[in-house]
Amino acid sequence: MRSGPSTTAIRLTGINKTFDGIPVLRNVDCSIAPGSVHALLGGNGSGKSTLLKILAGVHPADQGGTITIYGRAYAAGSYGPAIARQSGLRFVHQDLGLVPDLTVSENFALESGYPRRAGMAISWRGLRRSTRQSLESAHVDVDPQTLVRDLRPSDRTLVAIARALRDSDEGSHVTLVLDEPTASLPQHEAGVLLEAIRRCQSRGQTIVYVSHRLSEVLEIADRISVLRDGVLVAERSTAGLDEAQIVALMTGQEAREPLARGMPEADARPVLTVSGLVAGPLRGVDLTVRRHEIVGVAGLLGSGRSTLLRTLFGNARMERGGLEVDGAPARLRSPRDAIRRGIALVPEDRGKDAAFADLPLWENVSATAIRSYWSGWRMARATERRDATRLIRTFGIRTATPNAPFTHLSGGNQQKAVLARWLRLDPRLLLLDEPTQGVDAMARADIHELIREHVARGNAALVVSSDFEELESLCHRVIVLRGGSRVAELTGPRLTEAAIAELTQITPKEPTHD
Numbered sequence: 001m002r003s004g005p006s007t008t009a010i011r012l013t014g015i016n017k018t019f020d021g022i023p024v025l026r027n028v029d030c031s032i033a034p035g036s037v038h039a040l041l042g043g044n045g046s047g048k049s050t051l052l053k054i055l056a057g058v059h060p061a062d063q064g065g066t067i068t069i070y071g072r073a074y075a076a077g078s079y080g081p082a083i084a085r086q087s088g089l090r091f092v093h094q095d096l097g098l099v100p101d102l103t104v105s106e107n108f109a110l111e112s113g114y115p116r117r118a119g120m121a122i123s124w125r126g127l128r129r130s131t132r133q134s135l136e137s138a139h140v141d142v143d144p145q146t147l148v149r150d151l152r153p154s155d156r157t158l159v160a161i162a163r164a165l166r167d168s169d170e171g172s173h174v175t176l177v178l179d180e181p182t183a184s185l186p187q188h189e190a191g192v193l194l195e196a197i198r199r200c201q202s203r204g205q206t207i208v209y210v211s212h213r214l215s216e217v218l219e220i221a222d223r224i225s226v227l228r229d230g231v232l233v234a235e236r237s238t239a240g241l242d243e244a245q246i247v248a249l250m251t252g253q254e255a256r257e258p259l260a261r262g263m264p265e266a267d268a269r270p271v272l273t274v275s276g277l278v279a280g281p282l283r284g285v286d287l288t289v290r291r292h293e294i295v296g297v298a299g300l301l302g303s304g305r306s307t308l309l310r311t312l313f314g315n316a317r318m319e320r321g322g323l324e325v326d327g328a329p330a331r332l333r334s335p336r337d338a339i340r341r342g343i344a345l346v347p348e349d350r351g352k353d354a355a356f357a358d359l360p361l362w363e364n365v366s367a368t369a370i371r372s373y374w375s376g377w378r379m380a381r382a383t384e385r386r387d388a389t390r391l392i393r394t395f396g397i398r399t400a401t402p403n404a405p406f407t408h409l410s411g412g413n414q415q416k417a418v419l420a421r422w423l424r425l426d427p428r429l430l431l432l433d434e435p436t437q438g439v440d441a442m443a444r445a446d447i448h449e450l451i452r453e454h455v456a457r458g459n460a461a462l463v464v465s466s467d468f469e470e471l472e473s474l475c476h477r478v479i480v481l482r483g484g485s486r487v488a489e490l491t492g493p494r495l496t497e498a499a500i501a502e503l504t505q506i507t508p509k510e511p512t513h514d
């Protein structure tokens with residue numbers, strides 16, 4: 001740890017934030033020690049991102065609080081992005097802000113500008129050199145000439161970190177703030193990132209870090225601060241803490257036991273039978289999903305896992321193969337065909353693919369059922385709204401009002417809303433792509449329970465997830481895809497997180513896109 005006069009890197013005192021008259025952060029006091037890894041935890045919607053945005057100067061806090069960085073105090077109301085930057089704060093947000101079709105150096109130049117030679121021509125060599133230096137000093141082993149889209153996911157995050165740290169001088173006070181850096185990474189790639197965080201810490205940098213992966217937090221963080229409904233309810237060392245204690249801090253209640261994974265009958269009728277499916281990267285995949293069954297699909301990026309779901313939802317062209325739904329041959333040429341056959345898809349990117357971002361929450365929940373409110377000459381809007389409001393309650397979606405725009409909901413609540421919308425159609429086959437990415441431990445348990453209840457009613461689910469722990473705890477069976485082929489199936493005692501991780505990774509080099 002660096003020696004210096006200040007025993008606190010960042011101190012927040014009396015921070016309040018109100019959106020449209022609704023308090024989101026209430027009198028938050030929080031201290032972060034220099035050279036520590038400090039995790040900011042809390043359920044979906046508890047106020048973590050809002051607090052980080054206040055620290056970045058993106059959202060102004062309400063008048064009255066103070067932000068102190070290495071001994072310099074700023075009134076929260078007059079704090080802004082320039083002060084954050086001058087004070088050595090560097091942010092990496094979840095959507096890394098990298099342009100996939102530009103090279104790593106060009107992405108660096110987007111923020112720092114292009115170096116110029118005399119005569120004002122861009123010095124491409126100078127740009128590559130300075131980018132290489134920044135990557136080397138952050139120990140990131142990536143060629144500056146590579147296109148960002150060709151990098152593996154953990155390298156993209158490392159590049160974003162190196163870019164954030166690029167002009168931070170040795171010995172200066174730097175605080176790296178990471179908002180859910182491992183949320184979209186498969187477990188083995190998350191490990192690479194945690195290593196990078198440890199290296200930053202060993203160089204004396206302070207790291208503030210938001211994550212829902214509690215095992216990871218216990219592995220890497222020195223201290224945690226826990227927000228519950230906008231109030232900071234605990235700040236303590238991770239020494240001696242376990243996951244159940246953290247969940248109890250986040251919820252104010254004892255941790256719940258997960259529901260048992262009931263086994264489907266071996267001779268249950270197939271809901272879906274796929275034979276010899278060829279589509280995009282998929283090279284002849286066979287698959288059966290039965291009533292009462294949750295089947296997981298594991299594979300690295302490029303294995304074909306998302307193409308499989310898209311094809312089954314009529315969103316990607318099936319080049320060859322056979323498909324049966326409930327024992328009858330099916331041709332799924334569009335999502336409409338799929339929905340008619342009782343198939344629903346909850347996609348991975350709920351912001352882009354799944355939601356009507358500007359519409360209120362209740363209309364988003366209602367979107368799949370609009371026709372049932374059309375009575376020939378007018379829409380029964382009041383009934384529609386009342387039903388949606390009931391669903392919002394049943395699904396435990398936390399919102400101040402059903403009228404809130406979808407984008408104002410926190411990540412986990414957005415995911416529950418999208419799930420609510422599809423489950424109300426009672427689909428025979430529910431397709432889920434990364435169902436709990438960015439979702440807190442409690443909402444994750446709720447979502448798993450909703451999926452289990454749905455299949456218990458005689459339906460089936462097919463789940464793609466990079467979170468192998470999720471596949472182990474949720475699924476009855478997991479198939480492993482590699483390079484477009486099905487290479488293994490795990491059931492019973494062989495279905496473990498470790499076995500899935502090993503089987504997905506055997507080939508070292510695979511394309512990076514589905």
Ligand SMILES: Nc1ncnc2c1ncn2[C@@H]1O[C@H](COP(=O)(O)OP(=O)(O)OP(=O)(O)O)[C@@H](O)[C@H]1O
Nearest residue numbers: 019024044045046047048049050408409410411412
């Ligand atoms: N721009 C906004 N306008 C109105 N309300 C907002 C806005 N941004 C966030 N909120 C509300 O503030 C509360 C806190 O949201 P925030 O995104 O900080 O939660 P979070 O702890 O980061 O959640 P998650 O873990 O799901 O990302 C939520 O109720 C959210 O709906």
